[in-house]
Structure formats: C-alpha cells, structure tokens
Amino acid sequence: MLSGFLISQADGRPMYLQIMEQVKRKVAVGDWQPGQVIPSIRQLAADLRVSVITVKRAYLELEREGVIVTQHGKGSMVAQGADVSSRIQEEDLMQHLERAVRAAEVLGLDSEALQSRLREVTARLTKEETR
Amino acid sequence: MNGVAARLTGVGKDYRYFSLDDIHLEIPEGHIVGFIGPNGAGKSTTIRILMGLVHQDRGEVSVLGHRMPAEQVAAKWDIGFASEDMQLYESETLDWHMRFVRSIYEAWDEDYARTLRKRFDLRAEQRIKGMSHGQRTKAMLLLVLARRPRLLLLDEPTTGLDPVARHEVLRELTDVLTEDGRSVLFSSHNTQDVEQISDQITFIDRGRIVESRDKESFLERWRRVRVEVPTGVRLPALAGVIELRQDGRLAVATTNAFAADMPQVYEAMGARVQGVERMTLEEIFVASVQNSREGPGA
Amino acid sequence: MNYAMVGRLVLKDWYLNRLALSLAVAGGAVALGLILRGGELAGVLGLSFAFVVLILIGVIPPMWNIVQERKNKSLAFVMSLPVSAMEFTTAKVVANASLYCLVWLGIVASVLWMLAAGGYASWIPLGILASLAPMAAFFLLVAVALVTESEKWSMVVMGACNVSYSFAWFLLVRLPQVRADATSGALVWSSLIVSIIAIELGVIVLSLVLTFYLQSRKTNFI
Numbered sequence: 001m002l003s004g005f006l007i008s009q010a011d012g013r014p015m016y017l018q019i020m021e022q023v024k025r026k027v028a029v030g031d032w033q034p035g036q037v038i039p040s041i042r043q044l045a046a047d048l049r050v051s052v053i054t055v056k057r058a059y060l061e062l063e064r065e066g067v068i069v070t071q072h073g074k075g076s077m078v079a080q081g082a083d084v085s086s087r088i089q090e091e092d093l094m095q096h097l098e099r100a101v102r103a104a105e106v107l108g109l110d111s112e113a114l115q116s117r118l119r120e121v122t123a124r125l126t127k128e129e130t131r
Numbered sequence: 132m133n134g135v136a137a138r139l140t141g142v143g144k145d146y147r148y149f150s151l152d153d154i155h156l157e158i159p160e161g162h163i164v165g166f167i168g169p170n171g172a173g174k175s176t177t178i179r180i181l182m183g184l185v186h187q188d189r190g191e192v193s194v195l196g197h198r199m200p201a202e203q204v205a206a207k208w209d210i211g212f213a214s215e216d217m218q219l220y221e222s223e224t225l226d227w228h229m230r231f232v233r234s235i236y237e238a239w240d241e242d243y244a245r246t247l248r249k250r251f252d253l254r255a256e257q258r259i260k261g262m263s264h265g266q267r268t269k270a271m272l273l274l275v276l277a278r279r280p281r282l283l284l285l286d287e288p289t290t291g292l293d294p295v296a297r298h299e300v301l302r303e304l305t306d307v308l309t310e311d312g313r314s315v316l317f318s319s320h321n322t323q324d325v326e327q328i329s330d331q332i333t334f335i336d337r338g339r340i341v342e343s344r345d346k347e348s349f350l351e352r353w354r355r356v357r358v359e360v361p362t363g364v365r366l367p368a369l370a371g372v373i374e375l376r377q378d379g380r381l382a383v384a385t386t387n388a389f390a391a392d393m394p395q396v397y398e399a400m401g402a403r404v405q406g407v408e409r410m411t412l413e414e415i416f417v418a419s420v421q422n423s424r425e426g427p428g429a
Numbered sequence: 430m431n432y433a434m435v436g437r438l439v440l441k442d443w444y445l446n447r448l449a450l451s452l453a454v455a456g457g458a459v460a461l462g463l464i465l466r467g468g469e470l471a472g473v474l475g476l477s478f479a480f481v482v483l484i485l486i487g488v489i490p491p492m493w494n495i496v497q498e499r500k501n502k503s504l505a506f507v508m509s510l511p512v513s514a515m516e517f518t519t520a521k522v523v524a525n526a527s528l529y530c531l532v533w534l535g536i537v538a539s540v541l542w543m544l545a546a547g548g549y550a551s552w553i554p555l556g557i558l559a560s561l562a563p564m565a566a567f568f569l570l571v572a573v574a575l576v577t578e579s580e581k582w583s584m585v586v587m588g589a590c591n592v593s594y595s596f597a598w599f600l601l602v603r604l605p606q607v608r609a610d611a612t613s614g615a616l617v618w619s620s621l622i623v624s625i626i627a628i629e630l631g632v633i634v635l636s637l638v639l640t641f642y643l644q645s646r647k648t649n650f651i
Contacts, residue, residue, distance in 0.1 A: 186648035217505035
C-alpha cells in the first residue's frame with residue numbers, strides 16, 4: 001500500500017514532522033477513513049526511503065495527538081473520531097502567523113503595528129470578496 | 132528480533148601512523164547504522180575488522196553470533212560486503228560475475244537480481260572495464276544485494292553516484308529492513324543520505340568513536356541559538372555550548388546538549404533569543420570535527 | 430577446509446588465465462615443431478623457445494592473478510566471499526601450480542623424449558636441471574607474490590631469477606666435468622648435477638612451506 005507521500009529536503013522541517021503533516025492531510029481530506037489500516041512503520045519507511053526510527057517517532061506523536069492508533073502486532077490505523085481537518089488548518093494558521101510575527105520583528109514593527117496591518121489586509125480582502 | 136547483528140567491544144588496532152582505539156560499536160538487528168567521520172578517521176578499518184579481513188590487536192568482535200576473525204568464513208556466508216576500494220575483474224562481464232556469485236551462494240535471488248539490473252540500468256554483457264565508476268559501484272552493490280544477506284557492510288556505497296543512482300541505492304537499502312532480521316551498516320560522506328535513512332548514527336574521528344546514538348535523539352541534541360546581546364555584554368559560554376561566535380551584538384551559540392530551558396537561561400542574562408535552529412547532519416559533522424581540532428570558539 | 434570453495438576459486442583462476450594458457454600451449458607446440466624439424470639451428474632455436482615459454486608461463490600468470498589481482502583490488506572481492514586465508518592461499522597455489530606443471534610436463538617430457546630418441550641422451554641431466562630452474566623460480570615467485578603482496582618485490586625476484594639463468598648456464602657448461610659428461614653420449618648423473626637438482630627441488634618445497642606458514646600468520650588481509 002503506497003502512501004503517495006513525498007518528503008522533501010528543501011522543506012526545512014524535520015522529516016518526522018513532514019510525515020505527521022502528510023498523514024493528517026490524508027485523514028483531513030478523507031482519503032484515510034477512521035478505522036482504516038494505514039501502512040506499517042516499516043512499510044512507510046521503505047516507501048519513503050527514510051529511517052524506521054523517524055517514522056516510528058512520527059507515529060508515536062500522531063498517536064499522542066489522537067490521530068492514529070497503533071496496536072502491537074496488528075499495525076496502525078486511523079483513530080475513530082479523529083477530526084484533524086480543523087486541526088490542520090489551525091496548525092497552518094499558526095505557522096503563517098509565526099512567520100508574520102518574525103517578519104514584523106525584522107521590520108521593527110511592534111505588536112500594535114502588526115495588528116493594524118492585519119486589520120488593513122482583512123478589510124482589503126473582504127472588500128475584494130464582496131465585489 | 133531485536134538482537135544484535137554485530138558488536139565491537141574495546142577494539143583497537145595499531146598502525147604506524149594511525150591507531151584505532153577503544154572502539155565500542157553495536158549494530159542492532161533490523162536497523163540501519165550510518166557511519167560517518169572525516170577521511171582517515173578509521174571507518175574503513177573498522178568495517179574491515181567487522182569482516183575479519185583485518186585482525187584487531189585488542190578487543191572482541193562478534194558478527195552474527197560469530198567471533199571474528201576466527202569464524203570469519205561462517206560469518207561471511209551471511210554478510211554482504213562492498214567497499215569503495217574493491218573492484219571486480221575488469222576483463223569479465225557483469226553476467227560472468229553474477230553467475231560466479233550465484234554458484235557460491237544458494238541464497239541468490241535471480242529475479243531480484245534482474246530487477247536490480249533494470250533499476251540500476253546496467254547491461255549484463257558489458258565488461259567491467261568498459262563501465263564508469265558509478266556503474267561499477269552499482270554492479271558491486273547488485274552482486275551484494277541479490278544474495279539478500281543478513282548483514283550488509285557497505286563502505287561508501289553512494290560515493291560517486293549520480294542523484295538517480297543514489298536514490299535507487301537508498302531505496303534498496305531501506306527495502307532491506309522490510310525483511311525481518313536484516314541489518315545494514317554503511318559509511319558515507321554524504322551526510323544527507325545518512326541523515327535520511329539511518330536509524331542510528333555513529334560518528335568516528337581520529338580512531339575513536341565520538342558519538343553513537345539513535346538518529347532522532349542525536350539530531351535533537353544539536354541546536355544553534357541566535358541571540359541579540361545588550362551593548363557591551365559578552366556572553367559566557369554555557370555548559371554544553373561547544374562554539375560561541377559573537378560579532379558585535381549578535382551571537383550564535385552551537386550546542387550539542389540542547390535543553391529546552393537554554394533559551395530562558397540566555398534571556399535571564401539579558402540577551403534576547405532571536406531563534407533556535409535545528410542543524411543538518413552536515414553542519415553537526417563540521418562543527419563537531421572543527422571543535423575537536425581547534426577547540427571551541429575558533 | 431571447504432574443498433568445493435577451493436575448487437571454485439581454482440576454476441576461476443584457470444578461466445581468467447585462459448589466454449596465457451592457450452599461448453603457452455601454442456608456444457610449446459611451436460618450440461617442439463622447431464626441434465622436430467631437425468637440424469642444429471632449428472634445434473637450438475626450438476630449445477631456447479621452449480625455455481622462454483617455461484619462463485613466461487611461470488611469470489605471467491602469477492604476476493597477473495596474484496600481484497595484479499591485489500593491485501586491481503579484486504582481492505577484496507575474493508576475500509569478501511566465504512573463504513579463509515588458508516583456503517584462498519591453497520586455491521592460488523593449486524591454480525597456478527597446476528597450470529604451470531601442465532605446461533612444464535608437456536614441454537619438458539617432449540623435449541627429453543626427443544633428446545633421448547635423437548641420440549642426445551647424455552644431455553638429459555642438464556636438460557632436467559635447466560627445466561627445473563624456471564619451475565623453482567615460479568614457486569619462489571608465487572611465494573613472494575602471495576606473502577609480500579608487493580609488485581616491487583615480485584619484480585625483483587623475477588628479475589633476479591631470469592638474470593641468473595644465463596649466468597648459471599654459462600658457468601655450468603664451462604666446467605670440464607660437466608662438458609665431458611654431456612657430450613659423452615651416455616647418460617651420466619654426476620654428483621654436482623644431482624646436488625643442484627636437489628637444491629632446485631628444495632627451493633620448491635621451501636617456497637610452498639613458507640607460503641602457507643606466513644599466510645596463516647597474516648593479520649591484515651587487505
């Protein structure tokens with residue numbers, strides 16, 4: 001069962017995080033349904049050409065977040081009631097916000113200035129949408 | 132499962148200008164161990180000791196349950212060894228080599244060998260003489276992989292290979308682990324490859340093991356902390372910081388023992404932490420070796 | 430000792446040396462043809478040619494499949510196979526020696542037979558002495574090549590042996606007693622000739638013994 005995942009060296013984040021994100025995306029869009037068996041740690045490691053220990057870490061974290069469940073000897077599957085779609089969007093949003101804050105720092109803007117910029121952009125986009 | 136495929140305990144070997152000393156190394160069964168170190172650090176010697184081709188002066192070597200070098204013949208039935216400075220017979224073809232190896236090892240998988248030949252883009256009727264360096268490396272790996280040995284000892288298996296070939300080799304190496312009880316140790320200058328597929332990283336320098344631990348915790352221990360320092364203040368080096376560069380008000384601390392509270396420690400000194408960055412294995416490698424050669428803050 | 434494995438390595442070396450073997454057989458045939466042709470010039474040429482073949486077949490295969498194999502790093506390939514140092518050494522010695530002795534016997538037996546049939550029987554002792562010289566040199570070269578793994582030393586031994594043939598022959602044939610015996614027409618085994626033959630055989634045995642002994646004590650196989 002190939003995962004269709006792609007791990008990129010150009011992506012600055014560690015491999016296990018990339019794997020976690022791609023698993024969550026699969027679940028979020030519904031490709032992987034709750035209760036569905038997902039590739040074993042070894043299968044995924046071989047598929048992605050990455051170390052077993054990296055996939056193991058990703059799966060452990062995913063289990064901690066309640067996205068998947070691993071049963072010893074039986075493999076791993078998507079957790080029942082795993083609602084990740086909103087969680088993924090949340091994480092995306094936080095990443096974007098973090099980037100905005102760093103950019104503001106470089107420019108020397110304080111928190112107030114940043115928030116006023118945010119209001120500007122929100123207003124502009126809302127105006128464009130209602131056109 | 133979860134035994135040990137090979138173990139070196141207190142191994143030492145003395146040459147005129149170089150000594151391997153106090154080597155403790157374990158290859159856990161079912162794992163890939165990435166073996167890195169500068170040129171001349173002792174990687175090839177260590178691998179040869181594992182193969183029984185070099186007899187250690189001190190210490191014990193056990194490979195697949197066999198004591199080396201005494202039981203090297205028994206061990207070699209299950210070991211696949213390929214080295215950068217190993218060559219096949221120039222005057223013969225790849226096919227001749229395949230038939231030769233097949234005549235010796237019962238475990239030869241002809242189907243897999245054919246698949247590998249296609250994946251590696253090699254022609255069976257081609258003489259080794261007419262092959263490029265990369266093709267020869269791939270030919271040698273084919274001969275070793277097609278036997279499906281329990282332990283693979285590879286000295287620089289991806290050196291000199293184009294990106295496509297490297298990708299293929301990494302694929303075959305990670306595939307090895309899908310079978311129970313098989314293990315890999317490979318040495319490489321390509322830290323990217325090592326970082327990607329190794330379960331354990333063993334770092335050797337000047338004949339001694341510098342560090343040997345699982346990859347994830349290895350990478351978690353190394354960070355670069357960027358801080359902005361108030362004017363006129365010089366940061367003291369904290370414990371665990373192996374390199375501290377300060378230029379004016381900006382400083383970068385490189386640490387190999389990162390603790391989550393390190394940023395707070397700096398903040399408590401009045402510095403502002405601008406960022407905590409992970410390091411690639413290559414950066415870790417260089418920082419480590421430079422630190423041992425020149426001392427901190429060079 | 431895994432005889433099957435040793436056998437496979439021997440076959441491999443025979444196969445890899447097939448060209449040298451064929452040339453030696455061809456060369457031997459040419460030499461014998463010349464001798465059979467009759468006439469003194471052809472005879473001398475034939476004998477010299479036969480001698481050269483014996484030298485070359487004693488030099489080229491060992492240089493190629495011991496020294497070159499090491500130099501070309503194919504030795505690592507062979508030692509990565511499930512063989513011990515002793516099995517490897519045995520295979521090398523057997524492969525080279527069998528190749529050599531085959532050619533040697535073929536040429537020497539034919540030449541000696543021709544000498545006897547042609548009425549030159551008194552030259553047979555010298556003939557045997559001369560034939561054993563390249564053989565002793567061969568075993569010495571195999572020993573040096575295997576043990577030292579050094580191209581330099583192998584060439585030194587090879588060169589020294591080759592140079593010594595002419596000297597030794599020159600000196601030997603000038604000795605009055607030796608001349609007399611050889612031209613007498615009757616088969617005479619003088620004690621000098623017998624001693625020299627004994628020394629040659631001794632060199633062969635000693636080379637073999639030293640080879641196996643020193644190889645067994647190696648701690649760095651590559």
